[in-house]
Amino acid sequence: MGAMENKGLNVFNSKYVLADQASATDADYEGIESVIGHEYFHNWSGNRVTCRDWFQLSLKEGLTVFRDQEFSADMGSRAVKRIRDVQVLRTHQFKEDSGPMAHPVRPDSYQEINNFYTVTIYEKGAEVIRMMHHLVGEQGFRRATDLYFDRFDGCAVTTEDFVQCMELANDIDLSLFRNWYTQAGTPVVTVTQKYDARKKTLQLHISQACPPTPGQKTKQPFHIPVSFALISPNGTISHEQTLTVDQLEQTFEFDADKRPVVSFLRDFSAPIKLVFDQTEQELAHLVKHDNNGFVRFEAIQRMVLNLLLPAIKGGELDEDGLGVLVDTLRYVLENPPKDQAMLAELLSLPSESYLVDSIGNNVDPLQVSVQRNHLMQTLSQALESSLLSHYRNCAPAEAFSLDSKAMARRALRNKTLAWLMYTGTEEALKLGITQFTDATTMTEQQAALGSLVLRGGPDSSQAVDEFYQQWQQDPLVLDKWFAIQASSPGQATVERVKALLEHPAFSIRNPNKVRSLLGAFAANLSGFHSEGGHELLASQIIELNDINPQVAARLVSAFNTWRLFKLEIQTSMREQLQRIYAIPNLSKDISEIVGKALT
Structure with missing residues (x-):
């Protein structure tokens, strides 16, 4: 749980309240700002105007997520916020929409209420609100929400009431638009x-x-x-x-x-x-000339997908396409946007999870990791001098600041360090070690540790040990320590996670610890799908069944994608689903998800 908007007393997870420069990252600060804002925004969209029944849950949650997204966009970079929200949607909600748990934004039934709080109801619900905002414009949207809050203050209402206010305030027919509330799936x-x-x-x-x-x-x-x-x-x-x-x-x-x-x-x-x-030249033209941050970001994503998907399926990287991508990224580095956070996002390649979803069937997870890493190595070596220049230009300022420019500088510094690590050079390794050792903020220290762990080797192990010695008394920082290690690629991570489960700082009864270690492992493509990975996660889900079935239900969703993979991976994942389904006294939370996954 992140927080709860009780009218008399808001309740927060400690990770969304406690922060300081040394122990919290910029992402932590942004998360705190967003979550606290979200719960306070619920005073109107959720408390004073509330839901008639549970099927209207997106009435308050979709609207409030939209409101907190807009608040965060106003507090920082609007383009960067939009890109990050889309990444969450694609990584989690699109996957839900294409899987066994797909359901409309306004469902008409449920099996277990604890499984009702989904990315579809929250994040896709926010996208439905955002589309209405697009259709009626800023002023029209404000007229409609003013009408909604004035008319229904103190009432329990429905999504239909909200849509009708949009229609009445703007003289628009949204009859067909209502399909977004009643139909599941991604068009x-x-x-x-x-x-x-x-x-x-x-x-x-x-x-x-x-x-x-x-x-x-x-x-x-x-x-x-x-x-x-x-x-x-x-x-x-x-x-x-x-x-x-x-x-x-x-x-x-x-x-x-x-x-x-x-x-x-x-x-x-x-x-x-x-x-x-669109051709590679057209996509490159968008990157160079469009003034829309998301389109520029998306054009690079599509260029990378065009290169990687054939290679993952057994082909080679297209040399012409690779050349256009290198030239485009070099242009971006040499002609950067004013917002350094935007440049950091333009340097974000598609995640392994997004690559799996883009392939869609018979996926070899090892090939996804191998080919993505190979492309990162190729690009980082070609762009090394420009990356190094940006890294040095983003050296820490003397005084710590949480303003958007300072956060953007740290984001770009960490992004370029991650890229430089893929070059495999000793210079890059020294930069990572120095940043880890000299860091005055958790943002820089955690990023350096993550880059070192990704590279591997004795320096990585030493940094992991030093981080623990420094922060062993801070449970929230140790959550980061667990997550970074569980995100390490490859077969060795299975044994590492097994060892961490026995670590004295880990408790399977602490939801934050479980999410940090097992949640990160479940999201680690090459680790989770290594030999023994499926069995390891299933065993922990079975143990959690009697301790915290809600957390276990979140973890078991990692198996929902089993049909996307090649046969041997499918077989292993299905066997673990069957193993979980067969245990006595299986909670309703887990039973619903596993039952639908096996259907």
């Missing part, structure tokens, strides 16, 4: 383009489809707002608007003197999966 939007040089027009053909989900084989069209623009060959931005995609197939036409590059789904204006075959 797939496919875009094809055709430029007519004679007519000087660009045609976009857009189609949408949503895969079947449990209990919903067929889906009606969604009302999808698509933030859109065109980028001319010389970088001029035009035709900025929101397209309304509300049919299975639609065609839009735009005037353009020369063939433009399409900037599609700006700010990630809808929670969809996009299929749009």
